[in-house]
Amino acid sequence: MVQLKVSDSQQKFAVKLNDESCSKCAICYSACPFEAIKKEPETGKLLLEIEKCQVCAICYSSCPAKAIDITYYDMNSLTRYLENAKDEYKCDSVVITCKGSLPDLEDVEKLFGVSEFIPLSVPCVGRIPVEVLLKAISTMGIKAIHILACDDGYCRFERGSLIARLRVTAVNALLEQLGYGKEVIRFKQRSLKVKADRNKCISCGNCVFYCPYSAARLEHGAATFDLELCRGCGLCVTLCPALALDLEHWEEDRISTLISKLSREKTRPNILVMRCQWAVFPELGEEFDSNVHIIDMPCAARVDPLHIMEAFRQSIDGVLIVACHEEDCRSKKGSKEARRLTTVLKKTLSQIGFEERLHFCSVSPRHPESFHEELRRFKERIESTCSQEVR
Amino acid sequence: MIVTAQKPLDEILDFLSPYNSILIAGCDGCTQPPRGLREARTLAQLIELGGKLRGKDFNFKVMTTPKQCDSYLTLASLQPQMKDMEAVLSLACGLGVQTIAQVLPDVPVFPAQNTLFIGAEIREDSTLEERCAACGDCLLALTGGICPIARCAKSLLNGPCGGSQHGKCEIDPEKDCAWDLIIKRLEKLDRLSALDEIRPPRNFGEVMRPGRVSG
Numbered sequence: 001m002v003q004l005k006v007s008d009s010q011q012k013f014a015v016k017l018n019d020e021s022c023s024k025c026a027i028c029y030s031a032c033p034f035e036a037i038k039k040e041p042e043t044g045k046l047l048l049e050i051e052k053c054q055v056c057a058i059c060y061s062s063c064p065a066k067a068i069d070i071t072y073y074d075m076n077s078l079t080r081y082l083e084n085a086k087d088e089y090k091c092d093s094v095v096i097t098c099k100g101s102l103p104d105l106e107d108v109e110k111l112f113g114v115s116e117f118i119p120l121s122v123p124c125v126g127r128i129p130v131e132v133l134l135k136a137i138s139t140m141g142i143k144a145i146h147i148l149a150c151d152d153g154y155c156r157f158e159r160g161s162l163i164a165r166l167r168v169t170a171v172n173a174l175l176e177q178l179g180y181g182k183e184v185i186r187f188k189q190r191s192l193k194v195k196a197d198r199n200k201c202i203s204c205g206n207c208v209f210y211c212p213y214s215a216a217r218l219e220h221g222a223a224t225f226d227l228e229l230c231r232g233c234g235l236c237v238t239l240c241p242a243l244a245l246d247l248e249h250w251e252e253d254r255i256s257t258l259i260s261k262l263s264r265e266k267t268r269p270n271i272l273v274m275r276c277q278w279a280v281f282p283e284l285g286e287e288f289d290s291n292v293h294i295i296d297m298p299c300a301a302r303v304d305p306l307h308i309m310e311a312f313r314q315s316i317d318g319v320l321i322v323a324c325h326e327e328d329c330r331s332k333k334g335s336k337e338a339r340r341l342t343t344v345l346k347k348t349l350s351q352i353g354f355e356e357r358l359h360f361c362s363v364s365p366r367h368p369e370s371f372h373e374e375l376r377r378f379k380e381r382i383e384s385t386c387s388q389e390v391r
Numbered sequence: 392m393i394v395t396a397q398k399p400l401d402e403i404l405d406f407l408s409p410y411n412s413i414l415i416a417g418c419d420g421c422t423q424p425p426r427g428l429r430e431a432r433t434l435a436q437l438i439e440l441g442g443k444l445r446g447k448d449f450n451f452k453v454m455t456t457p458k459q460c461d462s463y464l465t466l467a468s469l470q471p472q473m474k475d476m477e478a479v480l481s482l483a484c485g486l487g488v489q490t491i492a493q494v495l496p497d498v499p500v501f502p503a504q505n506t507l508f509i510g511a512e513i514r515e516d517s518t519l520e521e522r523c524a525a526c527g528d529c530l531l532a533l534t535g536g537i538c539p540i541a542r543c544a545k546s547l548l549n550g551p552c553g554g555s556q557h558g559k560c561e562i563d564p565e566k567d568c569a570w571d572l573i574i575k576r577l578e579k580l581d582r583l584s585a586l587d588e589i590r591p592p593r594n595f596g597e598v599m600r601p602g603r604v605s606g
Contacts, residue, residue: 202419202425202427204425204427206425209514240429241424241425241426241427241428241429241430242419242425242427242428242429242455243427243428243429243432305433306429306432306433306436309432309433309436309437309440310436312436312440313436313439313440340517348433348437349437351399351400351401351437351441352400352437352440352441352444353444354440
């Protein structure tokens with residue numbers, strides 16, 4: 001049967017500009033880091049070029065007329081989440097973090113000195129509208145908000161961290177004037193980078209050749225990194241033949257431990273999804289069937305063939321790698337290299353008949369359904385592979 | 392660099408099947424693609440999975456050696472690991488395998504790789520290309536730094552032959568004609584006349600096989 005391609009007009013998009021409520025102030029046009037919003041010179045009408053859009057929602061959080069609709073983390077769902085979470089966590093501190101600088105919550109206490117808090121993890125803190133912060137403080141009884149952004153030069157959405165920082169300064173000034181006290185919102189920045197063990201380096205030069213940011217060089221016979229340039233994609237780690245490199249928060253051991261834990265799930269088929277955190281924006285409180293395990297990666301380039309082998313060895317039935325489209329890749333060539341590495345690994349796996357158990361797909365948050373569709377298809381495929389084996 | 396390709400898994404499983412405890416030894420030396428710790432671990436997992444499908448469980452220890460063709464270094468790094476190990480699977484080139492056979496006379500050693508050639512890594516294309524035939528009588532001074540022995544399908548000294556088509560070799564249109572490259576490069580360097588000189592025949596006796604020099 002010939003499958004008809006769903007035309008763009010029928011697809012659901014993650015961002016929409018509404019002409020009726022637009023005041024043509026063009027703040028979105030100036031704020032968009034990707035030049036995805038065009039201004040018609042004669043009418044001043046603003047148009048979204050969805051294929052350029054990276055769904056950072058900086059336009060949404062900047063729009064004074066509320067003329068932009070988004071699918072992920074809109075104002076209503078953010079406030080609803082905070083309201084529900086306040087009852088659940090029974091505390092009055094919120095920690096809002098960008099996935100890029102805090103993939104899990106382990107470091108929160110060290111960073112902000114709080115042990116009880118409502119976590120809110122989003123792809124870029126620049127997407128949080130000021131209204132949500134004000135509402136949390138003024139009407140929800142939240143006493144303190146801690147925000148962790150990536151360093152400015154590390155922001156995957158170019159200006160997200162910077163915009164969030166400027167907003168926090170303004171909101172803090174306002175809250176102080178209103179009598180809520182000083183620095184109600186605390187703002188910190190950091191970024192997660194490569195760690196190199198010079199003693200293990202064999203001077204092969206892979207990191208020097210592959211680093212998309214020219215952060216690596218060989219110095220006195222060992223790999224040395226300019227951490228100012230490193231953007232933490234993890235490609236060098238995945239390609240290091242001597243296992244001399246690691247990536248903060250996505251350490252080899254850490255991912256291995258996670259895979260071992262996940263593989264203990266008894267429901268079959270057991271599916272591991274290693275997805276780029278910029279390719280899929282999860283819903284708040286996202287949940288899956290008990291046999292589907294998600295590991296969010298800094299880039300598909302950090303999906304390590306060694307980890308995939310480990311997963312299969314520990315009875316994971318299928319591994320789905322979810323990357324951004326090559327043209328959207330936040331680490332320049334991460335998606336492309338991840339695809340190449342998958343092809344090589346599939347060839348290796350074909351020797352034990354496992355090649356169909358590994359699948360690589362590219363999706364984008366601008367098409368909210370694409371990830372779930374890929375996952376559904378992969379699940380079906382693995383279910384049928386496993387049921388054939390049982391017979 | 393010594394270019395190798397992994398042997399088919401079935402072949403490896405065949406020769407490992409009589410043993411249970413196997414030391415897998417990578418090589419951090421010049422093998423390309425690098426056959427260090429990452430490759431050794433990946434192979435161990437692949438063999439384990441392949442073994443399970445055959446109903447065979449292995450017990451692996453995985454390590455890497457700095458330069459497996461060095462007998463002193465190899466013995467020093469392998470010996471402490473050999474307790475309870477019945478065999479060694481080497482990821483190095485043929486030299487590494489033979490060095491292990493030499494330094495561990497009582498232990499069977501098996502190659503995980505086929506050793507292909509001395510090649511250069513062309514990173515931009517992710518390929519490895521044969522560039523030196525280790526012929527023992529280097530002609531590169533005469534041929535503009537491009538070796539016709541390794542890179543011409545016929546190892547001609549008076550090419551290009553009639554099979555050179557648009558700079559490619561008739562045996563494989565993907566491969567450059569070495570003599571086409573040589574002529575163009577010498578022309579560019581204004582050294583083409585170097586080929587006009589009549590020379591005595593090449594000294595094929597320079598390396599008597601098996602080769603040996605004192606170091």
